[in-house]
Amino acid sequence: MSIVIAICIVILAVAIVVGLVRVLTAKDMGSRAVVGDLVYFSAIGMLTFIGMHVSSSIVLDGIFLSSMVGILATIALSRILTRGYR
Amino acid sequence: MNDVLATTLVGVFGITGSLIVLCSALAMFKVRDALSRINVFSPATGLGMPLIVVAAYVWTLDDRGFDWTSLFIAILAVLCLIIVSSVASNTLSRSSVLSGQPIHRKTAPNRLATPPAGVVDEDPDAAPETGD
Known part of the structure; x- marks a missing residue:
């Protein structure tokens, strides 16, 4: 089980690194916003697998709450893009 | 649940999900x-x-056995991910268009820049014409 969890964590870490390279090379702000979203969801996945690795009892609660409040970061970024206008 | 079966299912679902993110x-x-x-x-x-x-959820099932609360939270998490991320993507793309982010020059047809053929694009703010 721990090997499987390690493989998943490594894949998600590579996804975060690829996204951060994309942030460095992107020219427009919209791409940076969506890459920020990608890093957020990859970090949720990594936290889930780390919780499974240490036999935490709040794995499902953590992923449920973070998926519910994930919209706040995206909406904040989109408000920043439009300079506060809706 | 059998330990080998749980490891296999966690591996299949976890690695597939991670690969899709990658x-x-x-x-x-x-x-x-x-x-x-x-x-x-x-x-x-x-x-x-x-x-x-x-x-x-499969890992929780293997670790602690079946529980209605865990099943409810897992179903709610999947629904939240699908619904919330759709709304978030919609908001982000709308603000991306509104703030004038560049669109690739080979995008065709670009309905946001040019209306489809046959559509009369009237300006709603234009002053009404005064008839004779």
Whole structure:
């Protein structure tokens, strides 16, 4: 089980690194916003697998709450893009 | 649940979900503008993350046995991921268009820039014509 969890964590870490390279090379702000979203969801996945690795009892609660409040970061970024206008 | 079966299921769901997230991160290099990047990001939240939730639920099932609360939370997490990420993508793409982010020059047809053929594009703020 721990090997499987390690493989998943490594894949998600590579996804975060690829996204951060994309942030460095992107020219427009919209791409940076969506890459920020990608890093957020990859970090949720990594936290889930780390919780499974240490036999935490709040794995499902953590992923449920973070998926519910994930919209706040995206909406904040989109408000920043439009300079506060809706 | 059998330990080997649980490991296999967690592996299949977890690795598939992680690979889908990685593929959508790699696809952000292939497409050229912000709207397309929001578009290729949808599989990660709509399919990759729900698969990771399923892996977490299978792990919980193996670790603590069946529990209605865990099943309810897992189903709610999948629904939240699908619904919330759709609304978030919609908001982000709308603000991306409104703030004038560049769209790739080979985008065709670009309905936001040019109306489809046959549509009369009237200016609603124009002063009404005064008839004789």
